[in-house]
Amino acid sequence: MKKKSNKPKSITENGEREAPFRLLLAVLLSALAAGLGYAVLSLPSPPPGLSSHVAANLETSGVSNPVTAVLLNFRGYDTLLELGVLLLALLGVWSLGVAPEHHEPPPGPVLDMLTRLLAPLLILVAGYLLWVGAHAPGGAFQAGSVLAAAGVLLLLTGWRPGAGFSGLPLRITLAAGLGVFVVVGVVLMLLGGRLLEYPPSFAGALILLIEAAATLSIGTTLAALFLGGRPEAGPRR
Amino acid sequence: MPWLHWGVIAIVLPLAGAMSCFLWPRRAIPLGLVTALGIVTCVAGLGWQLVEQGAQRYAVGGWGAPLGIDLYADGLSLLMLMATAAVGLGVSIYSIGYFNREKARYFWPLWMFLWAALNALFLSADIFNLYVTLELLGLAAVALVALAGGAEALTGAMRYLLVSLLGSLFYLLGVALLYHSFGSVDIAILAARVESSPAVWAAVGLISAGLLLKTALFPLHFWLPSTHASAPAPVSALLSALVVKASFYILLRLWLEIFPPTSAVLGQLLALLGATAVLWGGLQALRQTRLKMLIAYSTVAQLGYLFLAFPLASITGWTGALYMLLSHAVAKTAIFMAAGNILYFGGHDRIADLDRVVQRLPLTVTAFALAGASIMGLPPSGGFIAKWLLLEAAIRSGQWWWGGILILGGLLSAAWVFKVVGYAFTRSRAPHESRAVPVGMEWSALAMSMVAILLGLFASWPLALMEIGLPFGGKGAE
Amino acid sequence: MNLLQSAFDSLLGFALLWLAWRALASPDLFRAIVLFVAFGLLMALAWVRLDAPDIALAEVAIGAGLTGALLLGALARLKPEGVTKPTHEEKEQ
C-alpha cells in the first residue's frame, strides 16, 4: 500500500497500473512470500498446540466435538464477539440504504420448482447440522449458513418477508444469537460464576440453546445481507 | 461482591445497548445515553477495583489461559478505558443534537458496538481475541463513516474498510506464526516463552505492519485524512481520538510484553517515521483549505508523537506517550466537535470564509482555542504534561533530537490553531446564512476542551493510575 | 499411496494458486467470481486434506456458497458500470 501512494498515478486503459510498477511490486511481494515461507519452514517441528489441553477438558465441556467445544465453550467469548461482528455488518449494510428493487424477471418454473423442493430440505439439513455439531463436524455456523442458503433461494425466487415480519420480529430474530449468548453469559455471572462459565452438568444444554439461537440468527442475517439493504418500511409491492 | 467484575460489564453493557438500540430504534437516544452512563460507571468501578486490588486477570468461562481467553486490566488498559469513557460520554451528548432522526437510528447501535469493541480490545489479554475486537472495531468505524453519505464519505469509508481489513489480515498472519511457535495466544504466556527466531521476526514484522497501517503512521497514513475529514463530526472525533489509538495500544502492549528485547533498531525506525509524521502532518495541516481536513492532518502529526517514545524506552517516555494519547484524545474530540459546530452553523468549513461563522460561536471558538492549546502543548494542559515528560525522557536518554521534533511539532500546531482562531477577531459584518447550533453541541465541545486543560492541572492522578500493575515496569525500566 | 497423496497435495496446492491467480486476473468480472467460487470449493478440499471437516463444511456453505451469492448479487446490481458484458450475466441468471 505504501508503494501505491508513492507511485505516480497512471492507469492503463483496463484500469490497471502500469507495467514497471507491477513488476517491481511483484518482485517485492515474491520476496515477502519467500521470507514468510522461510519463517514457516523454520518453525519448531513438533507443533506445540493446545490439543492436549482441549482433550483433557473435553469431558466437562458439554460436547464431544473438540471444534465445537473450542468455539462455544473454551473460546466462546470469541464467538460471542463474532456474532456481534455479524450483526454489526448487517447494521452497516442497513445504514447504507434500502434494499434495491428486485428487478429481475420472475424465476422460471425450474428454479421455482427447485426452490420449493430445496428450501425445506435445506432447513432440515440445517437442523441436522446443528444437532450433530455436538459430537461430529457441524454446528451453528454451518447450520446457519445452510439456513441462509435456503433463504437466499427464496429471495431469488422473489419471496420477501411480510410486512408483519420485517419490523421488530425480524430484528429480534437477527439479534437472537448474540442476545441469547449475552444473556446466558450474564445470568451465569449473576449466579456466581464468571462470564460464560457453564456448570458442567448444564454445559451441553446451554451450548445447544446458544447454538440454536445462533443458527437462526446467522441464517437470517446472512440472507438479509444478501438482500443488500434494509427492508422497505412502506407497504410491500 | 467477588463475582462482580466491572470490566466484564463494561464489555457486555455496550453490546446489550447496541442490541436494544437496534431493536427499538425509535428509543435509540435514551437507550444509548443510559448505556453510556452505565459504561462510565463501570469504568469508574473498574478504576476503583484496580486501585484497591492492583492489576486484575479474569478467565472468561473459567478456563484460563492457554485454553480459554483471559481478560487483563492494569493501569495501561484502565487509562485507555477512561479516555474512551470520557470521549464516549462527550460524543454521546454531542450526538443528540447532531444527527437527525433517521441517522440516529443507525448511529446509536453502531456507536455502541464501537464502544463495546474498544472496551473489549483494551481488556483483552489474548492476541486472537484482539483480532476479533479489531474487526468489530473496524467494521463499526467504517459504517459510522459511511453514515455521512455523499461521495466523499462513501469513498472514504470504502478505502478505510479495505485498509482496515488488510491491516487485520497482516495482524492475523502474525498471530498464526506466534501461535505455532509457542502454542498459545495469551500475551502473558507468550511473554514467558518468547525467544528470537525467524518466525518470530516475521510475526513481529507482520503484526507491526498491520497495526501501523491501522494506526496510520507515516507513510501508511494516506487513508486517514480523507476518511476522518469526511465522516460526521462526532464520528471524526471518535476515529481520531480512539479508533486509531486502539491499534497503537495493541502495538504498545505487544512491544512491551512480547516483542524480542533486541528490537532497538525497530524502535529507532518507528521514531523516525513518527518524527516524519509530526513534521509532514503539521506542514500538510497548514496547507489545507478545509477545516476538517486540517484537523485530520493534525491527527497524522499527533500520532507521530506517540512513536517518539519507542527509542527512549524509559518509564518517563512511555508515560509521556500515553499521556499524549490521552490528552490528544480529549482535545481532538473537542476540536472535531467545534469544527462540527462550525459546519452545522455555517454549512461549510472553508477556512478562508470562516470569519463570519466563527464570530457568532464564541463558545465553540473558545473550545477550539483551549483544545488547541493542549494540542500545541502550552501549559496548563494535558498536552503540555505529555510534552514535558517526553522532552525529559529524550534529554535524559541523551537523544535530544527527538525533543527537537516535539518542539517543532508544537510550533506547527500553534501555527494552524492561531490561523483558525485568528478569524474570531476580524471585523467582518457580512450577513450570513446560518442554522442555530443546539446548546448541547456547543457545551459538550467546551466541556471536552476543559477536560483537556484540567488534565494539565491534575496530572498526578492519571499518572498514578497508569502505574497500576507496572505496565512499563518490566522491559521499560530505566 | 504416500506418493499419490503427495502428488495430490501438490496438485491441489498448485491448483489453488492457479485458480486464485486466474480469478484475480480475469478481465471479466463474472468469470472472476465463478473462478473464485471454484477456488472456494478447492479450499474445502484442502480443509478435508488437513483433517478439518468442520472448516470444510463452513467453507462450502459460507466461503464458496454465500460469498459467491453475495458477489453475484452485487455484480448484478453493478450492471450499468459496463465493465462486464451484460449478456453474460443475463444468461446465467
Added chain:
Amino acid sequence: MSWDTGMPLLVLASSLLPGLVIFFLPEERIVTRTTLNLAGATLKLALVGVMIWGALYGHHYETRLPILPGLDLVLRADPLSILFVALSSILWLVTTIYAIGYLEGSPNRSRFFGFFSLCVTATVGVALAGNLITFLLFYELLTLVTYPLIVHRGTEVARRAGRTYLIYTIAGGTLLLLGTVWLYTLAGSLDFTARGFLSGLGGAHHTALVIIFVLLIGGLGVKAALIPLHGWLPQAMVAPAPVSALLHAVAVVKAGAFGIMRVVYDVYGIQFAATLGVTLPLAIVAAVTIIYGSMRALFQDDLKRRLAFSTVSQVAYIVLGIAIVGPVATIGGLVHLVHQGVMKITLFFCAGNLAETLGIHKVSEMNGVGRRMPWTMAAFTIGTFGMIGAPPLAGFISKWYLGVGALDGGQGWVVFILAGSSLLNAGYFLPILYAAWFKAPPDSWPAERSFGRRETAWALLAPPVVTALLTLAAGLLASAPFSPLQWARFITTLEYAL
C-alpha cells in the same frame, strides 16, 4: 486550606473570576461590567496589601499543587514577587479605570475586559510563581490572553501585529520550555531559592548550564524585548492605548524582565552566574539594547512608536542592573522595574488621551497641545523628565543606583552607556515638550471631541495624573519605608546574603 495557603489563590481569583463572568455579560450590561472590573481590581489591591502586611508579620504564603511526580505548581509570596505583585495590582486598578473611559461606546467590550482581567491574572501568576514550571505556565498563559487584546481592533494591521507577536512569543516560550526541562533533568528541582540552587552542580555541567542560561534568557528576552528579539513590540502599538500601557508597563515586557531577574538571582544565583561567565554578555546585550532603542526612538514620528522604542531601551536598564554583579546595581535594576512601569504607563495614558480627544497620533501634530490639554501634558512632562533621569523623579533614583553600582562592580563603561542614553532620551523627549508647550497650536486638531469644560473625560484624565504623582512620590519619598527603593534594598540583602 488555611489563609496562608489560600492567599495566593485568592489574589489570582480576584481577577480571574470577574474576568470569566465578564465574558458572558451582554455588551449592554455596562454597569455590571464596570462594577465587576473595579471591584476585582480593588479587591486585588486590598488582598495584596494584606499579603504585604502578613509577610511582615512572618506569614508564609504558599500554595502547592502537585502536577508531576516530584514537581509541584507553586505560588508563593516572597519579597521579589511582592514587589511585582504590588506594582501590577496598583497599575491594574489605574489602567482599568482608564480603559473603561477609553473604550466607552466601542464594540466587543465584554471580550476585551474579559481578556484584560485574564491578562492581569497571568501577570500576577508570573509574579507569584514559586518555581520555573509555574512561571512557565503563567508566562505562556500571558501570551495567549494578550493576543486577543493586541488584535482587538480586528483590522488587517492589528492581525498582522498579532501574528508577529505570536511568532516571537511562542518561539520564546519554546526556548524557555526547553531550558526548563533540561534544567530539571540536571538539577531535579525548579524551586526559586534566594541565591540560586545550581551552585552545587558546579563544573561538571558547565557547558550545559551555559546553554540552558542562553535558552532561558532567550525565551524571556523575547518578552523583555532585548535586541534582537524586540521586533514585535513596536508593531504591537496598533492595540488600543490601555493595552499598550498594560503591555509596556505592567504585564508582558515586565514579565520578561522579571523572569530574567528570577533566573539570574533565584535559579542560578548572581555569584554562580558570574562564575559561569554569563553575566557580562547579558550586560552587553542590555547595553546595546539601551542605545539601539534610544536611537530608533529618535527617528519615530508616530508618538506611540517612539514610546515603544523608548520601552525597548528602558526595560534594558532593568536587565543591565541585573547583569552587573554587585548589590548597588541590583537595587538599581529592581527599583527600575517599578519606576519604569509607573513612568511609562503615564506616557501611554497621555498618548491615548491625545489620540482620543484630539486625534493626535504623531509627534509633528503636537504643537501647542499643552495649552489645549494642560493636565495631560503636565503628567506627560513629569513622565518624560523621569525617563530622562532628572532629579528628584523616580528615574533619577534608578539611574543613580545603576551608575554607582556599575562603578562598584568594576564595570565603568556602563556609566558612559547611561550618560549617552540619557542624552538620547533627552533628544527624543525634549522636542516633544518644547513643541507642546511653546509652539503655537494649529487652527484645528485632527479629530477633536468635546468634553465640556474639562479637557477630556474624567476617567481618561485621572489615571495619568495619579501615575505622574506616583512618579514624583517614588523619587521624593525614596527613603521612606515601603518605598520601591527600600523594598529593593531589602530584596538585595537576601540575594547577596548581606
Added chain:
Amino acid sequence: MIPAVLYALVGMGLFALGLFALIVHTHLLRKILAINVMASGVFLVLVALAARTRGAVPDPVPHAMVITGIVVAVSATALALALMLRVSAETGRAELPEEPLE
C-alpha cells in the same frame, strides 16, 4: 516435504498473490476478491501448521479460529459489497479515486 507445510506455503503464496491483486487492481470488486483470497491464505497457514504431526488428531483451536475468521470475512465482504454499490451509485464508478496525493 510434509504436506501440511506445503499447504502453509501455498497459504503464504495466496497471501502475497492477494496483496498484489489488491494493490494492482482498481475495481472495487476485484479488491474485495483479493482481500478474500488473502484471508483464505491466512486461514490455510493457521490450520496447516497445526496439522504438521502426521496421523495425530490436529489441534482444534486453530480450526475454531478459522471458522470465526470465515464468518468475520463474509460479514466484511457483505459490508464491502454494499458500500461498493453505494460508491458506484454516488460516483458512477466502482473504483476509488486515486489517493489524494500530497
